[in-house]
Amino acid sequence: MTEGLAQPLLEVRDLAVGFRRDGTGPVVRAVDGVSFTLHAGETLGLVGESGCGKSVTALSLLRLLPSPPSVREAGEALWRGCDLLSMPVEELRRVRGGKIGMVFQEPMSALSPLHRIGDQLAEAARLHLDVGKREARALALDWLRKVGLPDVEQKMDDLPHQLSGGMRQRVMLAMAMLPEPEILLADEPTTALDVTVQAQVFDLLARLRGGRTAVLLITHDMGVVWEVCDRVHVMYAGRIVERGRRKDVFARPAHPYTRGLLAAMPRLHRRTGRLPDIPGHPPAPGEWPSGCRFAPRCPRATDACRAAAPDWRTAAGEGHDAACIHPHEEPQP
Numbered sequence: 001m002t003e004g005l006a007q008p009l010l011e012v013r014d015l016a017v018g019f020r021r022d023g024t025g026p027v028v029r030a031v032d033g034v035s036f037t038l039h040a041g042e043t044l045g046l047v048g049e050s051g052c053g054k055s056v057t058a059l060s061l062l063r064l065l066p067s068p069p070s071v072r073e074a075g076e077a078l079w080r081g082c083d084l085l086s087m088p089v090e091e092l093r094r095v096r097g098g099k100i101g102m103v104f105q106e107p108m109s110a111l112s113p114l115h116r117i118g119d120q121l122a123e124a125a126r127l128h129l130d131v132g133k134r135e136a137r138a139l140a141l142d143w144l145r146k147v148g149l150p151d152v153e154q155k156m157d158d159l160p161h162q163l164s165g166g167m168r169q170r171v172m173l174a175m176a177m178l179p180e181p182e183i184l185l186a187d188e189p190t191t192a193l194d195v196t197v198q199a200q201v202f203d204l205l206a207r208l209r210g211g212r213t214a215v216l217l218i219t220h221d222m223g224v225v226w227e228v229c230d231r232v233h234v235m236y237a238g239r240i241v242e243r244g245r246r247k248d249v250f251a252r253p254a255h256p257y258t259r260g261l262l263a264a265m266p267r268l269h270r271r272t273g274r275l276p277d278i279p280g281h282p283p284a285p286g287e288w289p290s291g292c293r294f295a296p297r298c299p300r301a302t303d304a305c306r307a308a309a310p311d312w313r314t315a316a317g318e319g320h321d322a323a324c325i326h327p328h329e330e331p332q333p
Contacts, residue, residue, distance in 0.1 A: 008037035009182055009214050010061075015075035017053075017060045018285075020068055027071050028286040030056045032238035034075075038183065043205070043215040045229035045246070047222060047261070049282050053238045054218045055105070058185045060085070062096050079183070098128035101176030102185040107168035111160040117144075118156030121175050128179035143174040147204055166197030173204060177213070187218040202227055222261050226250060231319075234258045237283055237293035241323045248317025254327035256298045262332055292325065300326045 015034045018027035031053040038044050046054050059065050061077045061084055077084040079100065084092065096102075104110045112120060121140035125131055131139065137156075144152040147170040160168055169189060176184055186205065190198040205215060206228045217229060225232050225246060232249050234242040234257065242255040253259045260278035280297040283289060292310050295301040302325070310325045 006039060008039050009079065010038040010216075011076075011078040012036050012057075012061070013076045013078070015057065015060060015077065016073040017056055017065070017075075018071050018073055020071060027073060029073065030238055030285045031060065032288075034235070034238075034240055036233055036240070036243070038214045038216055040182070040212050040214055042230045043217055043228055045217045045219060045225035045232040046235055047219055047225050047232060048235035049220060051282055051284070052235045053285075054220075054235055055187050057235075058102070058187050058216060058218050061185065062100060062102060063092060064102075094128075097124065097176075097181075098179045099181055100183045100185065101179065101181040103169070103172050103176050103187065103189045105188040105191045107165070107172040108160060110172060111168060113160055116157050116159060117163070117171055121156075121171070121178060124175050125178055139178055140174075143178045144171070146177075147171075147174045148200060149174070166193050166200070169193060169197070169201060170204075173201065181213060184213055184215045185218070186215060188220070189217075190224075222250075222265050234261070237288050238285065239293065239323070241294065242315075242321070244315065244317050244320030248315070248320040250332070252316040252320075252328070252331050254313070254315035254320070254322035254329070255294075255324045256300050256326075256328065257294050258322070259328060259332060292323075302326065 013035050015031055016029060017031040018029040020027055034053070034057055036044065046057065048054055056065065060072065063085065072085055075085065079095065084095070118137065118140050121143065122133065122136035125136035125139045141152055141156065144155065149155055149167060149170050155163065155167070163171065173189070190201050193201065202224060205217065219225060229246050231244065232246050233240050234255065236257050242249060242253065242258045249258060250262065253262055263276045264278070266275060278297055283293060289296055289306070291306040291308055292298070292301065295305040298305065305325050310323045312321045312323050313327050314321050315327060
């Protein structure tokens with residue numbers, strides 16, 4: 001979907017989130033001025049290395065970070081014109097899990113270990129859809145079938161620890177999608193799953209693209225972005241550094257960091273056994289360098305890059321730009 005054709009379901013503006021290490025000291029910022037939009041029926045990939053602020057961004061939108069130590073320093077997250085970040089708690093609870101669902105990295109931390117799978121899904125149905133017990137159970141069974149869980153009648157009576165990691169993740173996806181949310185936040189939904197189960201989960205996410213649900217997919221895997229996303233935002237050290245339609249970003253990546261991520265993707269036709277890597281390590285929050293935060297690792301960096309934060313520069317493709325003083329203009333080799 002092309003931005004500008006309709007009002008976005010979600011508009012995040014200049015989000016800044018930090019943490020106080022001891023509860024009283026200075027705030028160490030982890031997300032620094034992040035902005036993006038999400039439209040009905042599209043999947044937006046937020047991609048970057050571990051620690052860049054992707055998960056903090058997603059959790060902040062539904063105020064799922066404990067406070068303290070987390071602190072929202074600035075920004076808005078407008079859902080249908082209402083700011084999720086300042087919404088009254090009772091109203092947010094009705095939105096969270098109903099209009100906006102979330103799939104977490106580790107389903108064991110999100111599922112109750114003491115309640116049967118079927119009871120947990122039925123409770124979500126009754127809470128958000130105002131249905132009776134029988135209809136709630138029927139909806140739970142239906143969604144477990146949709147996500148490909150085997151032997152659903154039996155699994156309804158299982159506890160989370162009796163299921164494999166892949167099955168638990170499917171249960172989480174079914175629970176998130178059961179109320180038919182407008183937005184799904186998926187935070188690394190295939191972490192620690194084997195490649196077969198990963199493929200099944202990504203197939204489920206790809207099928208969501210045929211409906212009205214908007215998906216924000218948090219991942220570090222550019223291959224996943226290519227498979228299921230319409231647009232991509234690349235994140236580094238708390239900031240978005242490149243954004244655009246998936247096909248444009250993959251064909252003509254403008255930011256050197258995006259180029260490094262794409263070059264490191266495994267390919268069957270690669271002749272050498274060693275994958276290219278990006279030298280150095282991402283800076284930790286609170287230790288960000290001045291100027292461009294990627295400059296210490298960038299082969300194109302100059303004194304100008306280290307002196308001031310780069311402005312956005314237009315790249316090839318509609319809505320495609322990069323925060324870089326010396327962006328690439330040629331196609332990716």
